[in-house]
Amino acid sequence: MRSRALAEVLARTDGLAAGYGRVPAIEGVSFEVDSGQRVALLGPNGGGKTTLLRALLGELRPMRGQVEVRGRAATVPQTERSRLDFPVSALDVALMGVLPRLPWWRRPGHADREAARTALERVGVADRAHDTFGDLSGGQRQRVLIARGLVQDAQLLLLDEPFAGLDVPAAASLESLIAELASEGRGIVIATHDLRQARRWDSVLCLNKRQIAFGEPDDVLDREVLEETYAGAIIEIPGSDHVGVLPAHHH
Amino acid sequence: MIDFVTDPLGQEFIRRALLEVGLISLASGALGCWVVFYGVSYAAESLSHALFPGLVIAALAGIPILAGGIPGIAIAALAIAMVGRVPGIGRDTAVAVVVTGFFGLGALLALSPDSPPGIQSLLFGDILAPSDADLRIAAILAAGVVLSLVALHWRLLAVAFDRTTAGSLGASPAVADVAVLVLLAGAVLVAAQGLGTLLAVAALVGPAATARVFTHRIGSMMVAASLLGICTGLIGLYLSYYAGVAAGAAIAGCIVAAYLIAIIVSGLGSLRGRIAMPAGATS
Numbered sequence: 236m237r238s239r240a241l242a243e244v245l246a247r248t249d250g251l252a253a254g255y256g257r258v259p260a261i262e263g264v265s266f267e268v269d270s271g272q273r274v275a276l277l278g279p280n281g282g283g284k285t286t287l288l289r290a291l292l293g294e295l296r297p298m299r300g301q302v303e304v305r306g307r308a309a310t311v312p313q314t315e316r317s318r319l320d321f322p323v324s325a326l327d328v329a330l331m332g333v334l335p336r337l338p339w340w341r342r343p344g345h346a347d348r349e350a351a352r353t354a355l356e357r358v359g360v361a362d363r364a365h366d367t368f369g370d371l372s373g374g375q376r377q378r379v380l381i382a383r384g385l386v387q388d389a390q391l392l393l394l395d396e397p398f399a400g401l402d403v404p405a406a407a408s409l410e411s412l413i414a415e416l417a418s419e420g421r422g423i424v425i426a427t428h429d430l431r432q433a434r435r436w437d438s439v440l441c442l443n444k445r446q447i448a449f450g451e452p453d454d455v456l457d458r459e460v461l462e463e464t465y466a467g468a469i470i471e472i473p474g475s476d477h478v479g480v481l482p483a484h485h486h
Numbered sequence: 487m488i489d490f491v492t493d494p495l496g497q498e499f500i501r502r503a504l505l506e507v508g509l510i511s512l513a514s515g516a517l518g519c520w521v522v523f524y525g526v527s528y529a530a531e532s533l534s535h536a537l538f539p540g541l542v543i544a545a546l547a548g549i550p551i552l553a554g555g556i557p558g559i560a561i562a563a564l565a566i567a568m569v570g571r572v573p574g575i576g577r578d579t580a581v582a583v584v585v586t587g588f589f590g591l592g593a594l595l596a597l598s599p600d601s602p603p604g605i606q607s608l609l610f611g612d613i614l615a616p617s618d619a620d621l622r623i624a625a626i627l628a629a630g631v632v633l634s635l636v637a638l639h640w641r642l643l644a645v646a647f648d649r650t651t652a653g654s655l656g657a658s659p660a661v662a663d664v665a666v667l668v669l670l671a672g673a674v675l676v677a678a679q680g681l682g683t684l685l686a687v688a689a690l691v692g693p694a695a696t697a698r699v700f701t702h703r704i705g706s707m708m709v710a711a712s713l714l715g716i717c718t719g720l721i722g723l724y725l726s727y728y729a730g731v732a733a734g735a736a737i738a739g740c741i742v743a744a745y746l747i748a749i750i751v752s753g754l755g756s757l758r759g760r761i762a763m764p765a766g767a768t769s
Contacts, residue, residue, distance in 0.1 A: 323703070
């Protein structure tokens with residue numbers, strides 16, 4: 236493996252099973268994220284992608300197996316889940332990233348505001364800092380939530396379908412931001428439906444209620460694995476040797 | 487004209503009523519914003535009804551009515567929690583059963599022939615006649631609510647913004663929910679003393695809903711809601727003084743009128759914007 240000895244392991248699971256009731260939503264998940272790596276998380280809706288992200292955040296306890304996360308992890312959720320009519324500015328949302336370090340009665344101070352501003356600048360939305368979060372475009376909202384993760388000082392960023400609903404230019408510029416953040420040594424797990432993106436990243440985890448495969452994209456992404464991951468819901472792309480996934484919404 | 491404004495202020499009972507209105511507006515206005523965003527308006531209504539027997543018993547015993555309201559609201563909350571655990575009864579039904587049960591009990595006590603006259607004012611409040619002890623307890627409760635909101639602000643914000651990820655930011659949704667309900671109990675107690683158990687919820691929900699129409703940040707919304715509460719309370723008191731109508735009902739009426747004016751003005755504004763836009767595009 237490429238310079239595995241030098242890269243720092245940021246997160247590792249071993250035989251992980253996790254879920255909400257008594258029956259685990261995911262089983263047998265053994266993978267790892269090194270610093271500087273982008274890991275694609277592929278799987279159908281309901282296949283357990285969000286469950287795995289929650290287990291990595293420590294919100295779900297493993298039913299079996301182990302989860303180890305080094306340093307802080309931050310989540311970048313789909314923004315449709317947050318209230319877009321809620322009266323907060325982009326700066327307010329980024330500033331929420333300081334909460335884990337503050338005792339419950341303390342309010343964010345001047346230095347915290349500066350940190351939030353710097354993070355917004357880093358992800359390229361400093362000019363929208365005082366706009367209402369819900370008024371921003373989908374790509375800008377993702378950037379603000381990534382800024383929140385940077386304010387949390389997270390080494391591991393967990394992105395839950397960040398490209399959903401973005402147009403082509405917005406998706407491309409978000410992808411280059413993700414590449415920059417990885418090059419700074421962060422580990423980034425990205426739930427996605429886009430196989431072409433996944434092929435460009437460092438490793439791929441295929442999940443359909445259990446781990447189907449994990450490894451480098453070229454080793455993992457063959458027809459057999461994809462059929463098992465998406466339970467047959469895949470199509471041939473005419474004129475290429477690639478296959479596409481039906482549940483995804485491509486632009 | 488000056489006399490029209492200053493005349494009522496010369497009256498001791500109006501000055502005390504203003505103080506009471508200010509305390510209600512501070513606590514209810516600021517908390518009301520969270521009541522709106524946490525969707526607990528029904529809980530506010532339920533709590534204010536269920537604490538009624540506590541107020542009646544205090545009034546019959548001749549102690550400050552808030553001294554009866556505090557255990558009253560605690561017993562009501564406990565009863566709701568216990569009945570909610572009975573299998574086969576939904577939470578909604580449990581709340582309805584407990585609230586009507588408690589409210590009926592309070593009415594039974596208040597309307598019996600042996601009760602002293604004036605006790606019915608607990609239903610609609612008696613903002614013109616708070617005792618010193620009433621004002622003191624109300625001030626302590628209002629200060630407690632406002633200070634807690636200042637301290638908890640960012641955590642309440644994170645949970646209201648996105649419950650699913652608030653936990654990963656160190657803001658527990660369960661703790662935030664309980665905090666909002668406990669503070670709600672405090673604010674309801676303050677409001678019920680002045681406006682009565684039937685009108686208290688107007689002070690909690692009305693100014694916040696009005697402020698929501700024309701503010702874009704939670705902080706300014708809380709300040710605006712408190713100021714709106716004070717203004718509508720002031721107008722209501724003057725209305726009561728000059729027109730001889732019941733003070734609590736006049737204040738509640740002003741709160742509702744302010745909301746109606748706000749949505750009509752904002753509706754006209756967006757209508758004008760829509761008419762102006764195509765005209766600008768063609769020129």
